[in-house]
Amino acid sequence: MKIWLDGNLVFDNNNNIDKNWDSEIVTLTIKKGEHRLLVKISEFPAGYDAGNFNLYFHENSFHNGGRPYGNSFEDGYDLYGNDHESFALRITDVDGKVQSDITSEFEGNFSSATYQTELTQKTVINHFQNRLDKNPENWANYYLLCKAYMKFDNSEDGEEGFANYLKSHPNSVYFNYLMAKMYAANGKGERGEKLISILDKSKTPIFRILYKEFQS
Known part of the structure; x- marks a missing residue:
């Protein structure tokens, strides 16, 4: 899995990740405003059907094919259940409190940035x-x-x-x-x-x- 924030690679891991726990935590400082978040969940060989891998942001997206249309990031982590074709990303503050005021859109304005990250694995x-x-x-x-x-x-x-x-x-x-x-x-x-x-x-x-x- 790879995660880019504003064009900067902030997470890169080729190992399997168990999504039932907070197994991988990326800590960084981000300014208030618009940002671009790109998540690559898995590798697929050429010609392989990727199936129904969706990025869930909010409860409503679970009932609409996982489409992140202006949703908040608040509830997704707890609501995806045991569907192994699902993936949930949770954004929190430094104390682990979910940032409920974040919304997502398919298009937007952002500025390229470089981030200093701290990675916590195998928690x-x-x-x-x-x-x-x-x-x-x-x-x-x-x-x-x-x-x-x-x-x-x-x-x-x-x-x-x-x-x-x-x-x-x-x-x-x-x-x-x-x-x-x-x-x-x-x-x-x-x-x-x-x-x-x-x-x-x-x-x-x-x-x-x-x-x-x-x-x-």
Whole structure:
């Protein structure tokens, strides 16, 4: 995805972005007035039908094919639902409050400008990593961090860290299971199967439940 503001590239990311959370936040200072915002959501090969990818600005646009005709940016983020062909962009102040007085038009006057931007990425992953670092004795934090990595399609980045956690708890069914899930998410299902196949099922009754879930 790429975002240009007044002809200046302010965001460029080739990775998948989970749109259920504020996974990518671009912070910049913008003057009051008219500006041009251009968003490129995805790459499509030549001759490929892009489908129904729409940029939603307001509740009304959800019922009119996503056409941004003079709408405000206030509600779009919360209203697009689980439609994976949709994309929502939210504009807020520095405190995260939505700028409800912004409207959009297809045409307008703007001046080219250069912006200094600050990019915040993987906010949810970082949140659970910080929780874990502060309280490593709370095992729920490991599970939440594992799920966050997979939810964001960043499981490859999390594999090394969970391998280190497993080294610290080599006989733990819990950590073996989390590592197996990480392997499976990274296309290494056989390594995951091997990890949990050597565990003593008789000593860990919950293992059968976990193993069945892992296989499915």
